[in-house]
Amino acid sequence: MQPLLKLTNITRSYGAIQALRGANFEIMPGEVIGLVGENGAGKSTMVKIISGFDSGFKGEYVLNGEALHFSSPIQAERAGIAVAQQELSLIKTMSVAENIFLAGDKVPTFATMRSLGRMAKPFLEEVGLGHIDPRIATERLSVGEQHLIEVARLLAHDPQLLILDEPTAALGESDSIRILDMVNRLSARGKSIVYVSHRMDEIFKISNRIIVLRDGESQEPRQAADLDVNSLVELMLGRELNNMFPVRTPITKTGEPMMKVENLWPDRFLERISFDIYPGEILGLAGQLGSGTGDILSAIAGMTKTRDGNLVFKGHNFLPKTPKEAIDAGIAYCSEDRKHDGLFLGRPISDNLSSTALGKLSTWGIRSDAKEKAMVSENAVKFTVDSSRLAQEAGVLSGGNQQKVALAKWLAIEPDIILVNEPTRGVDVGARAEIYQKLRELADGGAAIVVASTDIQEITNLPDRVITVYRGIQIGEIALEDMTAATILKEITDPFDETGLLEGELA
């Protein structure tokens, strides 16, 4: 059989950086290809080239046996290639049907909301959203559903090849399952799908073949059935990853807690929550997307207001009203969205690393460059950020390195409590292991670390203790010896035995 799309010997460089060097890619009709690689391996560049966003490459591009070279994404779209970007491109205030037909193809000049809705219905059914009224505003749907709408919009062009670029990166477990179901349904109908993801479990669940990119070079496509997680990671890194997660030793909770959270009542929570945080531990807050785990962290950090509650920190009652108060007390906080409020992307890395401790570096308001340089390079080294790149803008770093900088900036205040929401979202495997290792070292150094995560692998293997949260309700606490993916999943998805939804998953 002839491949639907075949790229041979693709080379692309940006200035001095070679993003792709002689990479190959191919996909058969109706096939699901998993495209994997570390950040910076060239996945995004490959996707851009396939979808016509990047025309400045060298190499052979053959679609349906015809050699092509698209100069714009519109041409690629007309040729039947559609790409769902990581960032949604929906107009949230408009209705679902309007979004699906945003490009305007096949829509009559005069259309009513009702006729648009009728036209949208089949596409919605195809992505598993047949129950949704196409006339409601898109912003009223969950983020997962919005991702599905984005795909429905692409299906309206009737593409042969669909590229999904990390569709589940921002989704919780049950929304991710819907995406995977949809991929299976579409490939059964003969569509070819390129699935880009950092999540190993998904890649194995849905791919027929897997193409690994490493440093801009491609490996031979391999049957997914012939690989397992370890061998795939080895292919991605070019070396063996012995232990992604640092070893845990059961911690005996001695002495006073570092912080007592008493009757805290953040937004999104149905009732007050209370728990203790001990020095030297990594405490995990497990919950699905939208469960509210992140709101606990942002409330403790003074980023968002709480309706009520109290923190006992170092023996004092204390509830920060602004982030500054929390920082002055020694509480560090990283949100789940580093581009929004974790980093100054347009500023040099060194400015980012010193941003939390300007007061420390200054006498009478005048900053000491020598002190800043010393502190910044010390902290960069601690988080394995390349200290020769400190003068570069943080925005040029890969996702993994950006996350390291976002975390490393807190070393400057020597925090007692470090709150991290989604410590490794959009971070490649190698940087992930380094971040876990560093968090463990900080805990061993006496800090208390609280991690909120929707990544089930991470929340099962990183923390010493897990508190589970389900839709704004604190469910329970799981100790190290009971910590398995199954027990955590049960408590964060169906704690009250309401459905048999996950029985198949757990079996």
Add this chain to the structure above:
Amino acid sequence: MSHVLTQEKPNIVQRLVRDHSPLVIVLVLVFMAICIIGAATAPNFLTIFNFKTIIRDAAIVGIMAIGLTFVTLSGNFFLLSMKETAALSIIAFATCMAAGYGFPISFLVTMGIATAAGAIQGLLIGLGGNPIVVTLGAAGLFFGIGSWWSDNLVVSFRRPHGAEWLGTGSTFGLPNITIAFVIIAIVAEFVLRKTSFGRQVYLIGANRAAGRATGHENFAMAIKVCIIASICSAFVAVAFSAQVSSAHVNYFSSSFGSSGDMTIMVIATVMVGGNSIMGGYGSTLRSSLGAIFISTIDNMMVLHGFNSGPRVLAVGLMIVFSIMVFALVRRGSRAEE
């Protein structure tokens, strides 16, 4: 050996060609050609006296632009009330001088009023008000007060007075207002580069949400930068009033024969310097150079006998030009994966 050296270190022309798009290079070359031809053919352009005039003319707009740069860099956009703050200040200063309070008291009263004017705007912006709306409103307020206070008449005070040293005085052959411009430019640049306040300006401007998360609230910042901008406005008003020994609320409006409206000129200066309109990138040095640049072109056109219409047009072209060039240069410098 020499062959290896040239490969390792490309000369400046090779570097320029490599790092910048042809469009940028052509634009800059065309522009430089126009300037050189203009300078060579303008009578009396290349004289020491004329250069002094250029810097002197740049000082008035330049000082205000330096103040406004703090606002822009901190991500709080622009104050559309620069001209009206100056109008209120000049009336306050001249009224105090005319009443015989002397320079120090009149100066302090004016600065006090400007501080209050800046603080009010900063407070409203810091609380989340849109800078355009807030400062448009404030502009009307200040102009109205100034106009009412002076009955819309010229307020004049007699020479000799205690402010002449600032208005018309000079030191070592340089006008004192020029010296003040240079000092303010140096102090402002020092504050931005070397103080923790200056760093906060950049950080909040680059990403307000991240600024808040790292303990730098825009609330306090908005108040501080608005006060700085207002004080710079008031200082210019005082110097101007000291020069002409009088005041009128329309001295900084386009109807008063200057080439263009003062607020627009100040914003143009900040833009021509290449400061990012979104904040976080730029410097007061850029604004100072922008002021001198505009003043140079203006001067050249005056010497060539153009009247104010073409000169305002030239300022507009300079803004468009600099936005294009800086945007192209910034885009070219980023290699994204």
